Amino acid sequence: MEANLIILAGGASTRMNASLNSSASNWKNKALIGIDSDGRPILDYLITNAEKAGYKNLIIVTGENAIEFKSFYGKQQNDNLFGTLKISYATQYVPKDRVKPLGTADALLQALQQYSYLKKTTFIVCNADNLYSVEAFEALIQTPFKNAFIAYDRKGLNFSTDRISKFALVQLDQDQFLSNIIEKPEPNEISKCRDTSGSLRVSMNIFKLDGSAIISYLENCPMNPERNEKELPSAILNMCHEIPKAMKGILFHEHVPDLTSKEDIAVLKHYLDTAQNKKNS
Template sequence: MKLLILAGGMSSRMKKNLEGNTNLDSKLIEQANTLPKSMIGLGKDGRPFLDYVLYNASVAGVKEVVLLLNPKDTVSQPYYEKLMADEKSWGLKIGFARQFIPEGREKPLGTTDAIEQTLNQFPAWKESRFIVCNGDNLYPVKAFELLLDEAYPNAMLDWDTEGYTVDRVRNCAIIKKDSEGYLIDLLEKPNDEEWEEIVATMPRIGISWNIFAFTSTALIPFLEKTPLHPVRNEKEIPVTVRMWANENPRGIYTIQIADVLPDLTSKHDIAEVQALLNYDI
C-alpha cells in the first residue's frame, strides 16, 4: 500500500502571532515561524512532527510514501533523503512531489490539486490504490491499519466527536452516511440551519479528518471536474469526495474510529502535541 502525505500548504495559521499563551519555548516559536509545520521539532528528542506520522504508518504496514511539498520547502526533502541513506526511515521508501503554484497566484490551488499534481509526477500511481492524508494530523497506527485492511476499494475514516466542543465539530466536515455505511454527503463547516438538521436527525455525529483510501482510476475523473471553491478559490478534496458521494452513493465506504487525533494547525496546538510525543520512535 502506498501513502501520500499532503504537506505542501503555506502554514499561514501556524505563522500567525501567538496570543494569550506565552509559555511556549522561543525555539519552537522560531521553528513555527520559519519551517513547514510538519517539520517543527517536537517530542522528547525534538524530531520533526512528520516523523511520528511516518512511524505510525510504517508500523501499520505502509511501505511506500510520497511527500507532497511546497516548491519553496528546502528542508523536508534533504532531511528524509538522509534518513533513507542512513537506513533510519523505518523501512519506508520515500519519494517527493511538489505542488507548483499556478502563475498569478500566491498560494497553492488546494488539496485536490495537490493529489492531481502528485499523480502526474508519479504516473505509476495512476494504476494504484493509495492512502492520502494531511501532514499536520497525528494519525494513529489504527487509522492506517483500518484503511490498509479495508476490503472496500474507496473508503474514509469516520471519526467520533464525543468530548469535542460544538465549535470544533462545526469547523470540520460532517459525515452523512446510509444504513450500510456508505457516504451520502460531506457537510463542510455547516451553517446554523444545516447544524440544526444534523443534531435533530443524527444520533451520532462523525467527522472527516481528511484521511482516505482511493483507487486512482475511480478518483481521477472527480479530481478533474472539481470546481474552485467560491470563497477560498481553491480545489479541495472534501468537495471532490462530496461530489463523488452525490453522484455515486455507494462509491465511498465509511469506517468508524474513536481514537483521539492531535492536530498541528496553530502555535496554540504545539504544547498539547509536544506533551503527547514522549516516546521513542
C-alpha cells in the same frame, strides 16, 4: 493492496506561522516544526505510525522548495529509506496567477500526474499536520473497499467545543457509505447527520482512494468560493454523487492530534508524553 501512502504537505502553513509571528523569510512548514524535547516534528511521528501499520511506499507532496523536507527524509527525489519505508517527493507547483497553492485536490492531482502508476492502483492520502494512529492506517490497508475513509465519532475528538463545532459533519447511509458532507451545519441540520448508532461523524481527511476512479474528479474539482482553493473533499463528494456507494465509512472513536497554531505544539507534546508514559508503565 499495495501499501502506498501520499502525505499532503504542500500547504503554506499561513495560520501556524502567523501565530508564531514568523517573518516571511523564516516561515516553516508546520509539519516540520519540532514538537518534542528532541525537536522531532509531527511528520516524523506520522511516518513512524504508517511504517508500523505496514506501508512500504510514501510520497510526500511538498511546495516548490522541498529542501527542508529533504534534509529530514533524504535528498534523492525517489526511494529514500526511512526504516522499511521508501520515501519519494512530488511537487505542488503554484499557478502563475496565484501566491498560494491551489488546494488539496490540486496537490493530489499533481502527485498522480508525476507518479502515473498511482492512476492505476489504490493508495491512502492524508494531511501532514494530523497525527493519525497506527490502527487508522491499518484499517485503511485492510478494508476490501477501493474507496474508504475514517469516519470519526465527534465525541472521541478531544478538542474544545468551539473548535469541534467548526468541523464539517459527514452523512452516512444505512450501509455506512458517504452520502454528503455538510461544512457548517445549522442547528436544525445536525440531527440529520447522526448515523445509525446516533453518533455524529467527521472526516479528518484520511482517505483510501482508487486512482482510476478519483482522477477525473480531481481534474474537474470546483473552486471553493470561500477559500478560493480546490479541496479534496469536494472532489470525493462529487464522485459519491455520481457513483452510488462509492466511499465506505470506517467507524472510529479516538482522538486525532492536530497542529494548526502554536498552542497546539504544547498540546501535542503533552499527548506524546502521556502516550510514552503509558507505554513505559
